[in-house]
Amino acid sequence: MNMLVKRKAVVQKAKDLRYKETDVKYTTVEYPDLFVCKSCKKPIEKEELKSNHNLCPACGAHFYISPYDRLDLCFDQYERIEFSQHVDNPINFPGYADKKQLAKERSGLDEAIVIAKAKIKDLETYVFVMDKEFMMASMGIEVGERICRCFEMAQEEGLPVVGFCASGGARMQEGIYSLMQMANTSFAIKDFSDAGGFFLAVLTNPTTGGVLASFASLADMTIAEPFATIGFTGRRVIEQTIKEKLADDFQTSEFQLAHGFLDEIVSRQDLHDYIEKALAYHR
Template identity: 50%
Template sequence: MIKDFFVKKKKYVTIPSQKMKQEVPEGIMKKCPQCKKIMYAKELKKNLYICQSCGYHYPLTAYERIETLFDDDSFKEFDREMVSENPLNFPDYIEKLNKDREKTDLNEAVITGKGQINGIKTVAAVMDSRFRMGSMGSVVGEKITRAIEQAMKLKLPLVIFTASGGARMQEGMLSLMQMAKTSAALKHFSDDGGLFITVMTHPTTGGVTASFASLGDYNFAEPGALIGFAGRRVIEQTIHEDLPEDFQTSEFLLKHGQLDRVIPRDELKQTLSTVLSIHTEGGEK
């Protein structure tokens, strides 16, 4: 069917000097970056942005993830108007923030709020790697901390979906302080009997991995996600050894006991609602 589409639509085929190359019509078709198969964008969306050929999980925006997981019109956002400033007067930082806001329609790299997953009330934080590569600055740390505190106040479970390049260098030590702040808030939440689930998505690295992302009562991940602290090259240069090809993938971490389960996206909503219902008082929604 897809082959016929390209045969009939001659205008989508160009012939370079040496070999013929198919061009993908923008907005209509998508090419899988892993297996290179071409598919309809609408079909990809229906399949939750999972390649039907190889199972590659496309990165989701924060709002796309909320749409796929939370019951219709149930999600109510917290602290949407919080924005970062430039406490260290880092050159061009404000300009870069403004460009990311315009590009992503987000004010920061995380969305927090509460909603329902198959009828179960839940507080959530959803990171978005399009905004400053999902890096954690003061506002990201503050929004996540406030979400933890709201979950404790409302006696609701907490789910955090991570996607981050680590701490935000433009905020220096103020960024690194968010690791301790979020971790301390989670300790209070845990002592109060709260349930915390992390779902690590591609990529989850640096200070986010080394703080709240790894502190869940359940630590889940999507297939093929890059998860780690330092980069592969840095580790190889430090230990003077070659690392396995699948090093720092979710599958590698599962095999070595750092994750509880790797969950395909099309099974995630049901799995989360099952776990949440088990820990809800009386086993009810």
């Protein structure tokens, strides 16, 4: 009974403070039912955050969403495509096997990408979703091969591809083999495009490094979620190299849109309808 009273008190505290400016530092230890927005610093009930697709109801900040939650949100139905071939440790990089196993346990995935065939109403499409919870969605041999296979299957069936990109770049534990995936995925998209295929890329936070320098920048339409980090090299490295202070919004979705690198910024809750219209227009 005491636990129930305590929980009610915590929930009431959240409701009282949710949209008020405050300097108080809330922690998950003191208030386990609260999530504090990293953008506006306002506390949100975790259940409310989840029901709002991991968007802050106060400022609209976008937080991590799992591949399957994203598929549920953006499509009416989907079927995951399984892959039986796996690559373990091609260059015997020390500690890679353990790190990869930890990523599998943490994410519940066998790799940093999910491939599916999905539908919105009567519109079919192939989809890939990258998951930063799996080694920052770094691109290794398996990720590259699955993306290539996604475009090949779409080309065979005359279907479009929708790709949700998120990555820290190439997977250093696979050495030159990971860098080769930049070329492999680019060639696959070239063949797909030459055959008349339509590719819609959705850049999420973060989309960087070799992924941005390859397939993420080769779409027919490129959109992004708000406030996403999009860039090749890290901000700090660039500032140290050019000896200049960069703009506060440098390498954000908004910055990239203003400089012509994006077609549009689309909030997460609007992606379903946006994707439907894009697929219908290019069918």
